[in-house]
Structure formats: C-alpha cells, structure tokens
Amino acid sequence: MQSLAKEITDLWNARALLALMAVRDLKARHAGSAFGIAWLYVQPLLTIAAYFLVFDIVFKLRLGEGAPTRAVGAYLVVGMVPWLAFSDAVARGMNSLIDAGALLQKNPMPPVLFPARAVLSSAVVFLPLIVVLVPIYAPLHGFSAALLMLVPLMALAIITWCLLAYVFAILAAALRDVTQLVTFFLGVGVYLSPVLFPPNMFPAAMAWVLWLNPMTPTILGSQSIMLKGEVPGAEVWLAMVIWPVVLAVFLDRLISRSREQLIDWL
Amino acid sequence: MQPALTVSGLGKLYKLYDSPRARLRALITGRDTHRPHWVLNDVSFSLERGHCLGVIGVNGAGKSTLLKLIAGTLQPTTGRIERGGSGRVNAILELGAGFHPDFTGRENLRFAGALIGISVAELSQLENSIIAFAELEEAIDRPVKTYSSGMTVRLAFSLATAVEPDILIIDEALAVGDQHFQKKCVERIDAFRRNGCTILFCSHSQYHIRQLCDAALWLDAGHARLLGPVEMVLAAYESHVRRLDAQRATPGSPAQQRAASPAPLDPSRRASIRSVEIMPLGDGDPPLLLGDSLSVRVTAVTSQDERPHMMVMLELTSGPGITVVATHVDGVAPKRDPDGAWSATVTFPELPLHSGDYIVSAYLFDSQGIVLYDEWLHYARFLYMSPARLPGLVSLKHSWS
16 A cells, blocks of 8 residues: 555645645636635535425425435435535546646646545535535434534545545546546436435345445435434445445555556546 | 766656557556557766756657656656755746636736745745746736736746756746847846756757756667767767758758748847848859858847847858857957947958858847847858869868978
C-alpha cells in the first residue's frame, strides 16, 4: 500500500491548495450568474421539495408492509440525496484528471488533488442538505441519539467516493470509453439500489445484486437512521468497511502501475 | 560548493501500446504488452549556482521532456535529480495554463500563485508588484476572457517570476508579448542570473543561448550528444544541422531554397529593418560583386529614439557560414539619418573569399543587444569572383619560409 500512502501524504501536504481548488471549482460552476453559488443549493433543494409535494402531498402514495416508512416522498428523499451526492462526486471525479491534463502537464502538482477536489466540492454541496433534512425527519422518532451515526456513515461514504473517483479517473485516462460506461452505470445504478424501493420489494433471488452497488450500505444506513432512529445493522457497517478496503487495494495497484505514465495519457 | 542542480543517469521511457484498450488491459491485469520508447536516455550534468545551461536539439530530441522532468511535472523512469539549497523551482513551460477565463485577473493570480507555491498571504504582499510589472493596473479586475493574448501572457510571466527561484526553467518562453515587454522579460531573467539563480533554458534561438548561457547541452534522439562551452556545442550542432539540410535538399536547388524572399514588413512591429543593401553590385541574377571589397548597409527604424544594434551574417548560399559581425560586439553605434532611421555600414576590405555564391542576413537588436527585434534571414545574394586560382573557402593571410 506504499503507492496509496504516498498519495495520501501528498494530498495532506497540499491541503491548502485543495481547499482553494474546491472553492474555485464551486465558484466557477455558476460564474457570471446573478445568484452565483446559491444555485448549487437551490437546484437539489427544489428537487427534494418536488418529491415531497408530488408523492406525499398531492398523490399521497404509501409504501407497503416492511418499508421503513409509509410515505413515499419521505422515503425517496432520504436515499436520493446521498445518491445524488455519490453520482455527482464520481462523475466529476472520473473526468477530473482528463480535464486537468493541460494543467498537470505544465505544473508539478500531485494528480490526486483533482479527483479529491471533485469529491470535496460535491460533499460541500450535498452534506449541508443532509443536515437540513435532519430536523425535518427527527420528529418521526423524537430526535434519537442514532442520528449521531450519520457522521461515521457519511465519513466512510466519502472515503469510498474518493477511492472510486480516483480509480475511474485513472482508468478513464488509460481508456476514454470508461467514462461512457460509468456514466451509464451511474444512470441505471439508482434502480439497483434501495433508493426507490425498499429491499424487500426486490426478488429474493436478485437481492445480492443490491450489494454490488457501493451506495447500498450508505442508503440503507441513512434510511435506518433518519426514518426509524435506529443504529444501522452490522451488515451495513461491514459493507461500509469492505468497499473502501477493496477499492484501496485495487487503487494502490493502479497507481503503482500508472504513476510514471499517467500525465502522458491525459 | 554543492551544485544547485545535479542530474544523473536521467531517463524517461514511454510505453507505447498498440491501442488504448491494450493500455487499460495492462493497467488492470499488470501484464505489460508495450513497446518501449526512450525519449531521454542516460542524461547527466550538474549546474553551479548562477549558471545558465542552454538546451539545444532538433524537434523531438527530448528537450521539453528534460525540462519537464526537472520541473517535476513528469516522473523519470531512471536516474536522479538532486536540487541543492532550498530548491525552489519555477518552470515557465506554458504561460497562463492555470487561468480561468470567467475570473478576474486578480482572482486568477491567487489560484495560479498557489499552483506554483505562492501562498495567499505571500501573494497579497506581491500582488501590486506583479500587476505593475504586467502593466495591467486598469484591467486587473476584469475577467481574463476580456484580455488580449498579450495581456494574459504578461500577467502569467509576471506571476511566474514574482518570486526569485533557485532554479528557473524556461521553455521557449522568451517571446512574450510585444517588444517592450520582451525586453523587460529578458532583463528580469538576466537579473535573476546575476543574483545566483540557476537557469535551464531551451530555445531554438542560438543568439539567445549565446547571450544568456554559460554552457550548452545538445540533445540528440534522447541522448546527451555534447555538453560543454556554448561556442563549442553550438558549432558542432550547427555543422550537424547543415549536414542534415544538405542531405535533405534535392541536388541543384539548394540555393533557391535558402534564398528566401525578404521578411514582410510587419506594420505592428515597433522596430524593424527597413533595408539591407550590398555594395557595389553589378548586373546578373544573383548580381556580381564589383571590386574586391564588400559593404553591407543596414537601415532600421525604432520607436522612442532607441539606438538599436545591428548584426550581419555572411554565408555561402549552399554551404557553411563565413562570419558574423555585430555593432554591439564591436562597440560601434549605428548613426541616425536625417529622416530618423538608424543605419550602419560594415565594410570588408580586400575580401579574403574564394569565388562563390554568397548570401547575407541582417538582424536588428535592442540597445543592449539582447532582444531580437527583427531579422531578414538570407535576404540578399551575390556572386563573387576571386582572383584566387586554387580551391578553398577563404584566403588566409599566410607566409612561406
């Protein structure tokens, strides 16, 4: 794990630059618009509001037995916010190295900064939304202490996103077609997760497919915490740890095989 | 004293794959199927503090790769790079690469500064001097996309050289902005060197290499072909290039290829050559030089009463160079004509040349002889008939005993 350890040291040494890059990235997305950075938050907030309005207020859709809550809108939002964060972070992270090609070829800087910046700026946008949701959901279970478990849950999730984003960024540098494949999987992945349907609605024979989705444990965990006020089960925590470990081992290999050549591929 | 920069056994291997798919397969499975291609192989040298090394070579010889390896943007395959002292390295590889068009010049400075290791606190102290050097006081709070390309490179150069580095790496970046700013750039780099900054400089301009560098490195197909004093390396390189040219040129037409038409007068240039006359010439194409002495008169215009310097090069049209003379080297000042133009005439009495087809080039420099303002390469041809009856190039003064 030497290669990965060196990347982490590089990242830590350049943390001031990383912060500057994340702020600049966020500012650049809506540079020139009147509301500027506010749009980053307005867009997902409007999506959340639409879910509540359509499913819970207008149509009053209800989930069947075995779901963590009956209200479809409330159920959707709890899974959808982490999923949007994940898909935003991974998509941006995957393209980050290719986009930074000119910069990396002309400036001596660690490549790891770019996928890390992409994940960091996605987290800066989406984590506050989760915090906003807490007081909305907490009355369901009377502010359970299990809410504190959101902190380790999201921390593990963000580590996984970083690793996955860097893996895809390196693979995409080697072969551009990777971006097309990953974009497709990010599109259909939401159906292979418990975001839209509770796991008991999946055919029992297919349930294992859910666990191939790196976001399944995060979504199950946040549903358990937010909707029921319960600490997520051991299987969630186990999956939350296995994913980053497996990714870290794979990423370490990729880095040591590509380090010398990576910049030339961009 | 410890050298400022020591490079030993430096090599860079590019792995060539048949397709990007093979590259991905090698990345995932670890089974390599590449063909090796060494762009740089076993290059070693060391540089003292305050020395300037010029790197020359034809395109694709590995010059940029060497500079990128030392700058740290590329990782070497073999060898070591050791930097003495605090080891602050600044590379001017491409100016303005980190700028975002939607942000103002000031906002871009903050980020691009961080990229080259200038902290936000340090930058706020340097900001005014950076903006002043770039002469962008008016435009600094406008988005960079409203800048002309000249303004952008001015800001980028000013930032890149705002802090004096221990090692400065310059890749063909001396031609920045207009003539006035180019001069400031060259002066700043020269001042760095006098203060003890070590410089690596890659350029096709042999003139600038002669002016700035103490030593030169000739790279050929990734190998260090020759390393040593500038004149020695340039002479060997020039004769190599001339041989290559001779091999490429089709027999019978080299003269036509080399006798290029005069450089068109660019009205946006502030200083330019106006005429180059050879005297005394007779008829014919190319004309015949009359008599046994050659005079070349160069006339040029400059702005702001700047007294320029001029250089004249004499070559065989399809052969080696004969001589180069320059006013700043000979300590001569061009004269002002009544119409404001500057002129200088060089005369070679009793021309010691053998018969042949000769060609003259003229160059115009700034008042220090550093910045090249204009060049009329291979402008005028003439034939010379020498009384010498034996073959040769020049008639050397000689005595028998």
